[in-house]
Amino acid sequence: MREAAFVKQNKEKWIAFEKAINLGSKTNPDKLADGYIQLTNDLAYAQTYYAESKTLLYLNSLASQAHQKIYKNRKESSNRIISFWKTEFPLFFANHQKTLGIAFLIFIIASAIGSISAYNDGTFVRLILGDGYVNETLNNISNGDPAAIYKSGSEIGSFLGITINNIRVAFLAFAFGVITSIGTSYILFSNGVMLGAFITFFYTKGVFFEANKQIWLHGTIEISVIIVAGCAGLIMGNSILFPKTFSRRVSFMKGAKDGLKVVVSTIPFFIVAGFIEGFITRYTDMPNWLAFLIIGTSLVLILFYYGLYPRLLRKIHDRELHFAQGKS
Numbered sequence: 001m002r003e004a005a006f007v008k009q010n011k012e013k014w015i016a017f018e019k020a021i022n023l024g025s026k027t028n029p030d031k032l033a034d035g036y037i038q039l040t041n042d043l044a045y046a047q048t049y050y051a052e053s054k055t056l057l058y059l060n061s062l063a064s065q066a067h068q069k070i071y072k073n074r075k076e077s078s079n080r081i082i083s084f085w086k087t088e089f090p091l092f093f094a095n096h097q098k099t100l101g102i103a104f105l106i107f108i109i110a111s112a113i114g115s116i117s118a119y120n121d122g123t124f125v126r127l128i129l130g131d132g133y134v135n136e137t138l139n140n141i142s143n144g145d146p147a148a149i150y151k152s153g154s155e156i157g158s159f160l161g162i163t164i165n166n167i168r169v170a171f172l173a174f175a176f177g178v179i180t181s182i183g184t185s186y187i188l189f190s191n192g193v194m195l196g197a198f199i200t201f202f203y204t205k206g207v208f209f210e211a212n213k214q215i216w217l218h219g220t221i222e223i224s225v226i227i228v229a230g231c232a233g234l235i236m237g238n239s240i241l242f243p244k245t246f247s248r249r250v251s252f253m254k255g256a257k258d259g260l261k262v263v264v265s266t267i268p269f270f271i272v273a274g275f276i277e278g279f280i281t282r283y284t285d286m287p288n289w290l291a292f293l294i295i296g297t298s299l300v301l302i303l304f305y306y307g308l309y310p311r312l313l314r315k316i317h318d319r320e321l322h323f324a325q326g327k328s
Contacts, residue, residue: 103184155282
């Protein structure tokens with residue numbers, strides 16, 4: 001590519017990045033990091049094909065300014081953990097809600113397949129859940145307490161075991177993104193089939209309402225954040241399949257970092273879900289209104305944090321950025 005064509009193709013991107021650098025803390029740090037990666041790629045290209053040119057001098061200067069702004073002068077907030085969940089992550093996640101929608105779609109389709117299969121084939125649920133679990137649940141149903149399995153074990157032991165297992169499943173869904181989005185899709189699909197078969201099993205035994213009232217106490221958050229963890233895996237998997245303007249190695253590194261940020265965001269929610277399952281779900285005789293209050297509150301929390309809040313925060317941020325650019 002001729003130097004003039006290279007400059008024409010990238011000039012607007014460089015100017016926008018230079019403005020973002022000058023705005024400093026008012027710019028989304030993820031956008032700065034992405035811009036810096038693209039700039040260093042362009043710089044490496046210019047060093048190879050346009051040695052000793054004015055373009056190379058400009059890119060070198062810009063890269064030096066960017067490094068100073070992003071790394072050497074960066075100050076870590078004393079409330080870094082709080083700011084991550086309150087501001088940094090929601091702003092970042094606003095860019096990945098479409099991927100979350102894809103993860104949700106895969107899971108729902110798999111759940112429908114599991115439900116239809118369990119409804120039409122009585123042996124399917126044993127294949128998915130295992131004979132031991134099915135036999136124990138059938139025994140609980142005959143004793144008039146279909147969700148009695150949640151009463152087994154101590155409260156603290158159940159809480160710790162459930163929380164650790166759920167976090168393990170989340171990181172597994174993320175890690176399978178290493179073998180592209182197909183790996184994570186498999187984890188989402190298998191968990192979706194399991195859920196569909198599980199719920200339909202109770203329906204075929206005539207205890208659909210009683211069982212679901214208890215299952216979704218913890219399941220609302222648990223299942224939701226497993227889907228979010230699947231979104232994390234898809235982000236990493238897609239970075240391998242669709243590197244865009246980055247090299248595949250750089251794209252993968254960026255995708256892995258972004259996906260890890262998403263899966264880390266789920267940890268507090270898994271702790272809450274584990275607490276509910278360990279300490280609350282076992283009370284199968286609780287009033288219906290209390291059970292549905294917990295389920296409804298859990299659903300609103302998930303929809304707000306991963307759906308509405310990132311969009312609201314992004315709108316506020318974009319407004320402030322537009323105002324700051326107008327003043328500069």
